[in-house]
Amino acid sequence: MTIRIRRYRDSDRKAVLAAFRTNVPDHFPPSEEAWLRSCLDEPDGPLFVVVRDGELVGFGGYELSAFYDLATLVFGLVRADCHGTGVGRALLEYRLLHMAKRKLRPRWVTVDTHPHTAGFFRSCGFEEIARWPGGYRSGRDRVDLRFELSDAAVAALRERADEGTEKRAD
Structure with missing residues (x-):
């Protein structure tokens, strides 16, 4: 499987919304589509799509805080x-490496998610920092996690990316 990650374009909107809907209600409540639409209309940071065999199969972005040494992952579906x-x-590793190239690289990257997807982030090196029963307006529980974008973490991400590039080149 060869994938390509690139910046989101307005022409991707329909496919992003369709990908989102494949995750309703198991991973997103229907009410979050309005937030996704607003994110697409007025992004607060860079947005990316994953394309495999000419089809959009993933979407996500991030926002950088103007005041804190912090970035927040946006979507990631x-x-x-x-x-x-x-x-x-x-997609996650691409976004982390993209942040690492920023002039003002954030020290911490945070994400909030549901308990059933928190394990994915823990397996990628994030640590759980809070759990909020009923923490979303939808009534779903919320888990907050963070990742330290240290020099060592960035080096490990780059190594993984290089290995992936070699595998795709074969």
């Missing part, structure tokens, strides 16, 4: 039929 294929991990 993979079309439901592509779960477990490595697309989500590739």
Whole structure:
């Protein structure tokens, strides 16, 4: 499987919304589509898509705080039929490396998610920092996690990215 990650374009909107809907209600409540639409209309940071065999299969971005040494992951969704294929991990690592190249690289990267996806982030090196029963307006529980974007973490991410590039080149 060869994937390509690139910046989001307005022409991707329909496919992003379709990918989101494949994750409703298991991973997102329907009410979060309004937030996704607003994120697409007025992004607060860079947004990216994952394309595999000409089809959009993932979407996510991040926001940088103007006041804190902090970035926040925004969305990070993979079309439901592509779960477990490595697309989500590739998108996450791409976003972390993109942040690492910023002039003002954040020290901490945070994400809030549901308990059933928190394990994915823990397996990628994030640590759980809070749990909020009923923490979303939808009534779902919320888990907050963070990742330290240290020099050692960035080096490990780059090494993984280089290994992935070699595998795709074969």
